[in-house]
Amino acid sequence: MAIFAKCLSKTDVGKRLSVPSKSLKYFPLSGEHHAVDFKVKDENGRVWTFRCYTRKKKHLKPVLTKGWREFVCTRKLEIGDKVEFCRNAEEGAGAGYRIKVKKVVRVFGAAFGHVTIGLPD
Template sequence: MAIFSKSLTKTDITKKLSFPTKSLKYLPCFGIGHALDLHVRDESGHVWTFRCIIRKKNHPKPVLTKGWRKFASSKHLDAGDKIIFYEQEDEATGAKYKIEVKKSIKLFGAILGYLP
């Protein structure tokens, strides 16, 4: 089941990925410290560890920090690309989540669609 999907911004790629607060109900309880590590499998089967924190200033919002920029860099993500984040347990790897990347197809700066 998809937890969220998002078209990425420059900030999402270069700093941290913020995602909808309503998605928190699909993640384990945060408890003390408001941070947890998520083990996420990509399309190739590689397992990534992302630190998920809840931003406390202004409007509380979940963000992926540690591990996210390395993932974005390795996948050559650009603004306009799309990710889909799923709740999907993989017994072989121990990952509880899956992330899928859809590269955008652009013509003169306009997004025409996405590659699988």
């Protein structure tokens, strides 16, 4: 089940991934904690640890911080690339979530679409 998908912005690529607020209910945050680490498996089977962090006040504005920049750099993500977070239905997968990356395809500098590219380990 898809939790959310988004095209990456400059902030998403350079600092942290902004998560849509309506997707917050799918992350394992409790009422008293404002950050939680969780495991995500990519298309290549590599497990990543990300931290979901929210503000402590009314407008929570969830973001992924810890581990996110390493993922961006390793996968060479760029502005316009697309990520999709899903629940992981595999038993014993070692991660409760999956992430799919679709690289933006540019033709003469204009975004033409997205394509999934698996990377060797």
